[in-house]
Amino acid sequence: MNPSSQPRRAQPLEVTEWLNTDHPIELDSLVGKVVVIYAFQMLCPGCVMHGLPQAAKVSRLYPKDEVQVIGLHSVFEHHDVMTVPALKTFVSEYSYNFPIAVDKPADVGPTPITMSNYAMRGTPTVILIDKAGSLRFQRFGQLTDMQIGSYIGRLLTESGSDHQDLSTTGSESDTDGCTSEGCKA
DSSP states (O other): OOTTSOOEEOOOOOEEEEESOSSOOOGGGGTTSEEEEEEEOTTOHHIIIIIHHHHHHHHHHSOTTTEEEEEEEOOOSOTTTSOHHHHHHHHHHTTOOSOEEEEOOOSSSSSOHHHHHTTOOSBSEEEEEOTTSEEEEEEESOOOHHHHHHHHHHHHHOOTTOOOOOOOOSOGGGSOEEETTEEEO
């Protein structure tokens, strides 16, 4: 997301199933919290080695009434092996306890609906939504723990229309992740 652009309302998540929650989560119900979404695939090296462990750390570090972490399993390749039963086993094996949504497959093409709606380039992708429900930051690839902590901290201290710049450092092309052309770790 271009940091100089005005924040826009975060689009709803198009989901077929939720793990680690008793009820579906609507982003509108999270207004008042900072929402951190980690889009991932089970077979993405950058997701497994960095993105998901970071999501778990963020989930443990911040109070649940201030920050909501959501995993978004967005499968755009290897559909036959990245099934919901496999995801459930994966989540259990790694002891991830934050809510995880299964991105709804598109009627046409390999890219799931939420991934397409947010124009994600691949996985891992981190999305930050502010307390007002506006999309404030989106980045394909990895962020350091200090970067994500800084961005979340800034969003937590905002009030009303006081929007701080969440500009990135470094080049997105230097990040690890998976695209339709393959994975880079």
